[in-house]
Amino acid sequence: MADDKKLTPRATDFSAWYNELVLRAELADYSPVRGCMVIRPNGYGIWERMQRALDDMFKATGHVNAYFPLFIPESYLHKEAQHVEGFAPETAVVTHGGGKQLEEPLVVRPTSETIIYSMFAKWVQSYRDLPLLYNQWANVVRWEMRTRLFLRTMEFLWQEGHTAHATHDEAEAEARQMLGVYRDFMEGWMAMPVVTGQKTESEKFAGALRTYACEAMMQDGKALQAGTSHNLGQNFAKAFELKFQSESGTIEHAWNTSWGVSTRMIGGLVMTHGDDNGMVTPPLLAPIEVVIIPIWRKDEDRAQVFEAADRLRGRLRDWERREPARLRVHVDLREGMTPGAKYYEWETRGVPLRLELGPRDIASNQCVLVRRDTRAKQTVSLDTIGEDIEETLEKMQTDLLSAARDRMDKNSYRGDITYDRFKEIMDAGGFVYAGWNGDPKVEAQVKEETKATIRVIPDEEFRSADAPTRCMVTGEPAKHEVVWARAY
Amino acid sequence: MADDKKLTPRATDFSAWYNELVLRAELADYSPVRGCMVIRPNGYGIWERMQRALDDMFKATGHVNAYFPLFIPESYLHKEAQHVEGFAPETAVVTHGGGKQLEEPLVVRPTSETIIYSMFAKWVQSYRDLPLLYNQWANVVRWEMRTRLFLRTMEFLWQEGHTAHATHDEAEAEARQMLGVYRDFMEGWMAMPVVTGQKTESEKFAGALRTYACEAMMQDGKALQAGTSHNLGQNFAKAFELKFQSESGTIEHAWNTSWGVSTRMIGGLVMTHGDDNGMVTPPLLAPIEVVIIPIWRKDEDRAQVFEAADRLRGRLRDWERREPARLRVHVDLREGMTPGAKYYEWETRGVPLRLELGPRDIASNQCVLVRRDTRAKQTVSLDTIGEDIEETLEKMQTDLLSAARDRMDKNSYRGDITYDRFKEIMDAGGFVYAGWNGDPKVEAQVKEETKATIRVIPDEEFRSADAPTRCMVTGEPAKHEVVWARAY
Numbered sequence: 024m025a026d027d028k029k030l031t032p033r034a035t036d037f038s039a040w041y042n043e044l045v046l047r048a049e050l051a052d053y054s055p056v057r058g059c060m061v062i063r064p065n066g067y068g069i070w071e072r073m074q075r076a077l078d079d080m081f082k083a084t085g086h087v088n089a090y091f092p093l094f095i096p097e098s099y100l101h102k103e104a105q106h107v108e109g110f111a112p113e114t115a116v117v118t119h120g121g122g123k124q125l126e127e128p129l130v131v132r133p134t135s136e137t138i139i140y141s142m143f144a145k146w147v148q149s150y151r152d153l154p155l156l157y158n159q160w161a162n163v164v165r166w167e168m169r170t171r172l173f174l175r176t177m178e179f180l181w182q183e184g185h186t187a188h189a190t191h192d193e194a195e196a197e198a199r200q201m202l203g204v205y206r207d208f209m210e211g212w213m214a215m216p217v218v219t220g221q222k223t224e225s226e227k228f229a230g231a232l233r234t235y236a237c238e239a240m241m242q243d244g245k246a247l248q249a250g251t252s253h254n255l256g257q258n259f260a261k262a263f264e265l266k267f268q269s270e271s272g273t274i275e276h277a278w279n280t281s282w283g284v285s286t287r288m289i290g291g292l293v294m295t296h297g298d299d300n301g302m303v304t305p306p307l308l309a310p311i312e313v314v315i316i317p318i319w320r321k322d323e324d325r326a327q328v329f330e331a332a333d334r335l336r337g338r339l340r341d342w343e344r345r346e347p348a349r350l351r352v353h354v355d356l357r358e359g360m361t362p363g364a365k366y367y368e369w370e371t372r373g374v375p376l377r378l379e380l381g382p383r384d385i386a387s388n389q390c391v392l393v394r395r396d397t398r399a400k401q402t403v404s405l406d407t408i409g410e411d412i413e414e415t416l417e418k419m420q421t422d423l424l425s426a427a428r429d430r431m432d433k434n435s436y437r438g439d440i441t442y443d444r445f446k447e448i449m450d451a452g453g454f455v456y457a458g459w460n461g462d463p464k465v466e467a468q469v470k471e472e473t474k475a476t477i478r479v480i481p482d483e484e485f486r487s488a489d490a491p492t493r494c495m496v497t498g499e500p501a502k503h504e505v506v507w508a509r510a511y
Numbered sequence: 512m513a514d515d516k517k518l519t520p521r522a523t524d525f526s527a528w529y530n531e532l533v534l535r536a537e538l539a540d541y542s543p544v545r546g547c548m549v550i551r552p553n554g555y556g557i558w559e560r561m562q563r564a565l566d567d568m569f570k571a572t573g574h575v576n577a578y579f580p581l582f583i584p585e586s587y588l589h590k591e592a593q594h595v596e597g598f599a600p601e602t603a604v605v606t607h608g609g610g611k612q613l614e615e616p617l618v619v620r621p622t623s624e625t626i627i628y629s630m631f632a633k634w635v636q637s638y639r640d641l642p643l644l645y646n647q648w649a650n651v652v653r654w655e656m657r658t659r660l661f662l663r664t665m666e667f668l669w670q671e672g673h674t675a676h677a678t679h680d681e682a683e684a685e686a687r688q689m690l691g692v693y694r695d696f697m698e699g700w701m702a703m704p705v706v707t708g709q710k711t712e713s714e715k716f717a718g719a720l721r722t723y724a725c726e727a728m729m730q731d732g733k734a735l736q737a738g739t740s741h742n743l744g745q746n747f748a749k750a751f752e753l754k755f756q757s758e759s760g761t762i763e764h765a766w767n768t769s770w771g772v773s774t775r776m777i778g779g780l781v782m783t784h785g786d787d788n789g790m791v792t793p794p795l796l797a798p799i800e801v802v803i804i805p806i807w808r809k810d811e812d813r814a815q816v817f818e819a820a821d822r823l824r825g826r827l828r829d830w831e832r833r834e835p836a837r838l839r840v841h842v843d844l845r846e847g848m849t850p851g852a853k854y855y856e857w858e859t860r861g862v863p864l865r866l867e868l869g870p871r872d873i874a875s876n877q878c879v880l881v882r883r884d885t886r887a888k889q890t891v892s893l894d895t896i897g898e899d900i901e902e903t904l905e906k907m908q909t910d911l912l913s914a915a916r917d918r919m920d921k922n923s924y925r926g927d928i929t930y931d932r933f934k935e936i937m938d939a940g941g942f943v944y945a946g947w948n949g950d951p952k953v954e955a956q957v958k959e960e961t962k963a964t965i966r967v968i969p970d971e972e973f974r975s976a977d978a979p980t981r982c983m984v985t986g987e988p989a990k991h992e993v994v995w996a997r998a999y
């Protein structure tokens with residue numbers, strides 16, 4: 024049960040607010056294993072809804088699910104040169120099994136390119152076997168020294184898509200398509216607007232030809248990389264001899280893509296919509312959409328109110344406009360707890376709508392509906408409650424996206440910005456769209472001096488109407504417009 | 512693509528048949544890591560349907576999902592004496608992380624009682640916090656020396672339910688309830704009849720008070736333990752100080768249950784329904800229920816047949832009697848492959864229904880429907896095809912269960928059976944219901960001499976009308992009627 028101490032306000036200490044909220048809303052908890060989290064039912068329920076929505080989108084674009092081993096022979100990680108450099112330092116290694124030392128240590132997968140493409144190599148002979156459009160839902164482990172619940176944990180849950188194609192262009196189209204799927208999901212389901220674009224050479228995935236990303240702005244103006252999609256080129260195909268006979272009879276290496284999103288998105292949800300009272304879950308992802316709080320003072324009212332609440336729950340769940348996705352309704356029947364304490368707890372946990380129902384409401388065939396985000400109250404007739412709830416939920420989903428989009432726009436800076444002004448913005452939080460001469464040294468210098476990184480070279484629709492012509496740092500001609508921000 | 516060599520017949524070598532079938536039907540494959548399997552899309556699709564059905568059943572009985580860490584501190588495993596004895600010898604151990612040796616090695620979870628009940632101890636204070644009804648879907652690792660795809664692999668996928676209750680009786684009722692859920696799932700969805708009952712002391716889960724199990728009979732007469740449910744008593748609650756204040760104010764240890772089923776069930780499905788032509792998937796679990804094979808000879812027919820097949824697929828998928836669970840239909844449009852080769856491949860993969868559609872069929876508004884299990888053909892009108900498919904799928908689901916039940920009955924032996932006759936039956940395959948004096952030494956002797964074990968002390972409905980009065984081995988008075996079999 025949540026205790027009723029107030030959360031540290033966001034304005035006071037955003038980071039403390041985040042940590043307290045995640046615990047208090049019972050989204051996750053620390054475990055006895057350093058850096059590994061426990062995802063509690065209130066957090067896991069969000070993840071389940073994320074999984075279901077994404078899985079449907081993956082299948083609608085022709086992908087199938089499969090499962091590959093948790094362990095990877097250490098030698099496999101070494102077969103792609105950049106890949107091992109990127110991942111080997113942060114792996115967990117199994118050296119003993121069944122009481123004996125292993126001949127070859129096994130790495131707990133930090134990502135599965137190596138094991139998956141070695142299997143693809145076994146299954147693919149001809150162009151007729153392509154494309155392979157696979158996805159797996161799995162846990163992965165990266166040995167992080169500084170961890171934070173959801174945002175950076177040693178073990179996390181994710182999906183990793185892995186595909187093989189006959190041509191570069193097909194792989195490129197796939198990587199782009201999946202970036203679009205992620206964006207649709209983040210905006211449509213998470214109510215979290217993102218900027219999409221390409222990563223610079225120094226920020227791309229270890230082993231990729233090109234990495235694309237969705238970057239979201241948190242309420243403190245920092246960026247969260249919420250999903251990535253990689254065109255891997257033929258790097259892994261060459262390392263694992265993933266080859267096929269083409270239609271004209273030649274032997275070619277395949278072209279791969281991989282793409283992933285993780286439980287990190289739940290952290291993004293918190294920092295996009297949460298407020299000083301706790302979690303705010305977008306209705307589409309909420310494990311419970313509506314909580315009914317029966318209110319009574321006199322003992323003789325209790326039975327009547329309970330019964331009315333239960334009948335209402337039944338009616339709402341079976342409400343025909345929500346077939347087959349039933350309204351997710353919970354009645355809080357706990358005794359020995361004031362209505363106020365219950366309001367507080369459900370607010371902290373982020374349930375989108377609260378429905379207050381007392382004897383007087385029942386007598387007048389109405390109840391009070393309270394929105395979590397605006398805390399606006401409306402009295403609604405029990406005759407039209409289904410419609411009212413449905414409309415309010417839809418409105419809330421849309422409003423959350425608008426509010427987040429407005430905030431992102433307000434904290435995005437374009438046009439001529441000096442490097443000094445840039446530093447001020449980075450301290451306050453925000454995205455800066457600026458010119459860059461394309462030199463990795465400049466990128467490294469800015470990171471060193473300001474902790475900001477190039478989040479993406481933004482896709483066309485996000486670029487400024489007046490493209491910057493000069494590099495913000497050197498004044499040299501700009502090669503790209505890029506988005507700078509500090510990031511989680 | 513499946514090659515077209517015939518499978519080794521079951522009668523010749525059941526074990527070879529199984530291994531070949533799993534590979535040929537593309538259910539799973541060997542991985543580069545000894546003992547770890549790759550679950551291919553055709554197998555994983557079955558697992559996804561199993562997960563969905565079970566998850567719905569768990570939620571309908573009040574359970575919620577959560578996620579606990581993959582790694583368990585080695586010391587945790589040691590806190591419950593029987594538990595460590597059972598599991599420590601078969602663990603994989605992480606000794607290095609982030610390039611450094613760990614102070615305390617981490618065990619890759621073989622099962623999660625220890626880590627979960629240590630968290631429960633943190634969350635539970637009062638009887639008001641009970642019961643906790645949790646489930647997690649996860650991978651686990653047990654260091655097996657002799658592995659077989661699905662049946663015994665180093666890593667496997669499963670669900671593990673973990674609950675905490677205020678009383679022994681509540682925990683007992685929960686353990687029993689979940690055994691019933693498993694049985695309903697195995698019979699209702701897998702079309703696999705089971706015998707339920709209690710495990711003997713020597714066969715129970717390491718750390719449990721009592722273990723209940725579902726035992727199924729495979730086509731070779733051997734038993735498969737398909738699911739277990741444990742009343743853990745207060746063993747783990749005492750080891751992890753999982754305590755609560757009771758209504759009367761005393762401090763009590765909680766009572767736990769745990770229960771699990773795994774990807775092993777897919778092996779059970781193969782050995783229950785598979786035949787010499789390959790996999791036979793019960794319709795309710797089939798990723799594809801109906802495959803449409805367009806047939807054409809002349810090039811000018813092709814477009815017409817493709818178009819008709821595609822229209823038919825659309826009509827079947829949208830067929831209103833199957834709202835919201837769409838008929839799962841696939842059209843095999845591959846070129847350069849004969850219809851016969853396609854029939855062969857889809858039979859191997861276990862798709863329940865095949866629909867053959869050629870120019871003459873289209874002209875006469877009909878098609879040919881072929882059942883995978885009986886290979887019976889029927890010509891059906893395209894006007895009633897939805898109903899015909901639905902009825903045939905339902906009939907096939909029922910028939911598969913009846914056939915398996917008949918086989919189990921036929922190979923179950925009751926009444927006076929001498930120990931010599933028993934040995935013959937064990938060699939031929941089957942379940943023997945016999946009296947047992949309750950002595951673990953007799954159990955060990957029989958296992959040593961015949962490789963048979965007591966699968967369960969059967970629940971009442973499975974017991975013989977005339978209960979055996981004598982121990983089959985010693986002739987002493989029987990304490991229980993028990994089910995003997997060799998097992999996977």
Ligand SMILES: [Zn+2]
Pocket residue numbers: 260261264276
């Ligand atoms: Zn090569």
Ligand SMILES: [Zn+2]
Pocket residue numbers: 748749752764
């Ligand atoms: Zn104690």
